[in-house]
Amino acid sequence: MKKKYVLLFLIVFMLQHGFSQQMVLKKGTILDALPxxxxxxxxxxxxxxxxFTTEKKWPLLLIFDLEGKEKQALSMFVQAAEDEGYVLAAPRVLDSISLSNSIVKAGKVLSKVVGMLPIHRERIYTAGASSGARFANLVPVFIKDVKGVVSIGSSIANTELLNVKRPFHFIGITNKNDFNFTEILAAKKVLDRFRFPxxxxxxxEQTEWPNIGYLKKSLQLFTLAAMAKGFAVRDSSYIEKALREDIIKVNRLKNxxxxxxxxxxxxxxxxxxxAHKNLDSLRQIQKNIRKDQRYRTMRRAENAALFKESLLKEDYQYYIEEDVITHNFNNLGWWNYQKSEIDKFISGNNIYEKEMGNRLLGYINALTEDNIDIVKSEALIDEDALALLYMLKTILEPQNFDFYLETISLxxxxxxxxxxxxxxxxxxxxGFKDSDKLYGLEGTALLRITPKFNxxxxxxxxxxxxxxxEE
Structure with missing residues (x-):
């Protein structure tokens, strides 16, 4: 019986740039901080x-996390890699370095792994969540060996960079409460137009990472595409099993x-x-769903929510730009009203407006945080604009005390x-309770000794x- 983690070793000898290197690689466990x-x-x-064996070539998934947690991000894909037969690698790439340097680092790790392991050159992919996904989306634009991306909770970073002569396979994973949902659907239209698979x-799940089944499915989709192109041996039983699983899922959703x-x-x-099957039966199922009056009612309700959302997002973007430029603190009352309206959507009974409310809240938060980053990156920081944005964040996230403290400090x-x-x-x-943090807050020395503060x-x-x- 094969154990899940077998203590077999692969000794790799390499000659790179004039020096020799020996590396001991253990199968079935995550190897961290490899040089x-x-x-x-x-x-x-x-x-x-x-x-794993050196007797065949393996697909490779490069996983990115820009917050220094690449090992944790890689661990999310371990079970999927076991089930689907993928090698995983996670370069240490941080958000603090330039994009060009990050791409160079990713390229070096890719060259390292391909040089020491039997990797299939036509089956190299990237993956990431949130900021890691935005970076993963850019890698195939700059590194031609990368053939696909698993993008969790993030759309294409910049569709203008796409090259129709170098298509890659994009798999987006999101949920309808994530503000990136509409952006991913918009990117999908561009990808369809450019004929990108x-x-x-x-x-x-209303979480950053989906359950393991979706990660496994994404690798399965890459494998099915590779079989269609002849880069992987066509396995009829594998295709039939995957199709049965998907039909079961469709029936579960219908029920x-x-x-x-x-x-x-x-x-x-x-x-x-x-590319693998006659799909007439599936087309008939889809056609029957589209004819269903309940489906049509749901479609109209969702479209109405999406249209309302697009108008509100335009307002939010316009007013935040105006408020930051003009230091319009008086408009915080309007933002407070908008937050209360969003809360009504979220707590309401209309599922499509509930999803819209969650997306809108995520959108304003992301918009505000982007503006904070922009203001803080300037050589001369506009402290009034920064203060306004901190105050807006206390409205949007009343339980996130960091922004109260930033406002107090500034x-x-x-x-x-x-x-x-x-x-x-x-x-x-x-509910803030950390008095030690209060009394150690930067810039508040004079405030802390006032009677009102104490x-x-x-x-x-x-x-x-x-x-x-006080006298």
Missing amino acids: VQDSIPDTFSLYLPTD NQVLLHE AQKLLLAERYLGEMMSIYG SSKNEDFGTALFYLEEALKN ALVEKYLKDARYEII
């Missing part, structure tokens, strides 16, 4: 399936009255199985103690550090 070159500190993580998988999801999934199935630095005290009390009202801390936390008596 790319002896003289360069760049590293990567690697995973070899337990049945693509599928969009919709999961129902649960999730007709929009069922119809959309059928469309993705036909785009991948067309206001205190500019001796606007009235604003600082207001946001201090708002944070305390919403009175608020004493009122809510019973932990005032200074007792100052």
